[in-house]
Amino acid sequence: MAQYKHPQQLNFVDPNWDRFITKYETFRLFTELNSKPGEFQVTSLKYCMGTESEEVMKMFTLSTEETKDYKTVTEKLKESIRDQFVAGILNEDLVEKIELLYYSKDGVLTLDDNVEYAWMYNDIHEGRKQEKEQSKSSAEVKFLK
DSSP states (O other): OOOOOOOOOOOSSSOOHHHHHHHHHHHHHHTTGGGSOHHHHHHHHHHHHOTHHHHHHHTOOOOTTGGGOHHHHHHHHHHHHHHHHHHTOOOHHHHHHHHHHHHHTTTOOOHHHHHHHHHHHHHHHHHHHHHHHHHHHHHTOOOOO
16 A cells, blocks of 8 residues: 555644545545544544644543544544533533534534634724723713813
8 A cells, every 4th residue: 555644633723624524535535534434433533633732632531432433533532622612612602602612503513613702702892992991981071161
């Protein structure tokens, strides 16, 4: 079998799971990893993700059999990365809104969706704050006689 370069390791500080997994899936099919046993596929995935994948996977509550199932592991990783993003948000209202959005989309909410929603929320919040400040300052205008 020819040698193929695996995708660049996942950056766990600023993860783009969708981009990584899309590239990995292409690599997986091209190299016929998908025809190998699940444990081999999971090991390959962890290798391609980098050394931090071991630490992340230690947090999962998976049975021994589940840790060998490629689909189960990738779903857990996707959830973990989404939860990591939500946990990093300090605004509790925004966290609640993102969680509601996640469940309203049947659990299909990408990290990019989360980031976009957070930016929109921040823009709206800042816009309202500026409007309040402007209306407050215009109400403070004093008339001189």
